[in-house]
Amino acid sequence: MHLNPYGEYAVLLAASLANDWPADRAGIVGRTRAFGMTMTFRAAPDDHARTRRVLDEWLTVVDAGDPTRRAELLNRQMAAVAAYPRLTDHDGEGWHLHYRDDDRPLPDVLAAVVSVGTALHLTTRGMHRLGRCAAGQDAGDPCAAVVVDVTRNGRQRYCSVRCANRAAVRRHRTREAAR
Ligand SMILES: [Zn+2]
Ligand SMILES: [Zn+2]
Numbered sequence: 001m002h003l004n005p006y007g008e009y010a011v012l013l014a015a016s017l018a019n020d021w022p023a024d025r026a027g028i029v030g031r032t033r034a035f036g037m038t039m040t041f042r043a044a045p046d047d048h049a050r051t052r053r054v055l056d057e058w059l060t061v062v063d064a065g066d067p068t069r070r071a072e073l074l075n076r077q078m079a080a081v082a083a084y085p086r087l088t089d090h091d092g093e094g095w096h097l098h099y100r101d102d103d104r105p106l107p108d109v110l111a112a113v114v115s116v117g118t119a120l121h122l123t124t125r126g127m128h129r130l131g132r133c134a135a136g137q138d139a140g141d142p143c144a145a146v147v148v149d150v151t152r153n154g155r156q157r158y159c160s161v162r163c164a165n166r167a168a169v170r171r172h173r174t175r176e177a178a179r
C-alpha cells in the first residue's frame with residue numbers, strides 16, 4: 001500500500017472500520033481494497049477478532065485529547081508493530097515504503113499501516129486532526145463516529161452533514177429558550 005506523505009488513507013481506513021465494523025474477515029479485506037490496498041493477506045482463524053483489538057487500541061489514540069498523551073500511545077503502538085521501513089514494488093504498485101516485515105497476517109499489517117499512517121497524518125496536518133464527532137459531545141446525542149480531519153482549513157468537527165445540522169438545530173433551540 002502507498003502510505004502517502006499525509007498518511008491519509010490509512011487513517012481514513014481505520015476510521016471507516018471503526019465507524020462501520022465489518023461482520024467478518026472478508027468484510028475487512030474488502031474495506032482494505034476500497035481504500036486502495038492491493039496485497040493479499042495470509043489467513044488466520046482469529047483475524048477478525050485480532051483486527052478488532054487493533055482498532056480498539058487505535059481508538060485510545062482517537063480519544064486521547066492531549067497531544068503528548070496521543071503521541072505516547074501512538075509511539076507504543078508503532079514500537080509494538082512497525083519495523084524498519086523497506087522499499088517494495090509488489091503488485092505493480094510502483095516503488096513505495098512498507099513499515100513492517102513482509103508476509104505478516106492481516107491484523108499485523110493493519111496495525112503497522114494504521115499506526116504509522118496516523119502518525120504521519122497527525123504530524124503533517126496537525127495533532128488535533130483526529131477525534132469523535134462533535135454532535136456526540138452534546139448530552140443525549142448517540143453519535144460516536146470517528147472524524148479524521150483532512151480538510152484544507154482543519155475545521156471539520158462533524159462526521160456528516162446530518163450531524164452538523166442536528167447540532168445546529170440544538171444550538172438554535174438553546175438560544176431560543178434562553179430568550
Ligand atoms: Zn504496499
Ligand atoms: Zn456524527
